[in-house]
Amino acid sequence: MSDIAERVKKIVVEHLGVEAAQVKEEAKFIDDLGADSLDTVELVMAFEEEFGIEIPDDAAEKIQTVGDAIGFIKGTAKS
């Protein structure tokens, strides 16, 4: 399962051009990592592609931190 966390963090680093050390689970995409609203949409698209899942809009809106993303993806992978 930590594999999921690593893959999520890698996508965030690549997409937002931030240092890996900044990408902590509590880091907020917009407030802490400098993402704009379009970046968050693109991150969700990248997660969907990487993990072969669909993240519905209402769920996507709740994903505000790196940890939120990891948690959602883990939850989807289990079900």
Added chain:
Amino acid sequence: MFDLTGKAALVTGASGGIGGAIARALHKQGATVTLSGTRAEALEALKASLGERAHVVAARMDDPADIDRLAKEAEAAMGGRLDILVNNAGITRDNISMRMKDEEWEKVLQVNLTGTFRLTRAAMRGMMKRRFGRVVNITSIVGVTGNPGQANYAAAKAGLIGMSKSLAQELASRGITVNCLAPGFIATPMTDVLTDDQKKAILGRVPADRLGTPEEIAAGVVYLASDEAAYVTGQTLHINGGMAMI
């Protein structure tokens, strides 16, 4: 200049006079085109005349499910790409406002404005990923000047201009441009039905003293769709023989 080789384009309303000319022009510049509209026979005939690099996906712009299907099938037909979207589909239900029925108002808004938004939204995802997109919305001179008997059509076409400016600002940083092209009076089957008196009255307001041709509209679309127009976004290109200078 304006080479579109390798680009994938979707043109709605391609069975009409202007839409057909747009599809031909994009194709001539080297693009692969998907022709959409409601009249499948006319679309197939156009496809046959274009030869290679042409596909048909018929769809109704008043049906959300059909619009999503159109975006998916067009992308699939063109090797998973959709670089250029020309929202040309449009209808009229003319009536003076005092007599305009709710259905006439709603139908025109639904097809011309809401349908265009839905299709553009569906196409955006892939354009964002590829960091390239050209959206050209065919509006109308009457969306800027108004026209008696066309409150619904003018509202929808003006709506397209505001919508395009908003999308342009949202998407500019991703290499996607969103522009409008506003034709004046163009010689098509739609204007063929006008009487000579009506045509004379219209031409009295056109400094160029003639109707425009669909090819003159298509040339503007080719420009807005090109790599060369990368720095043009949120604009409305008026092609109207000088009928309105705005």
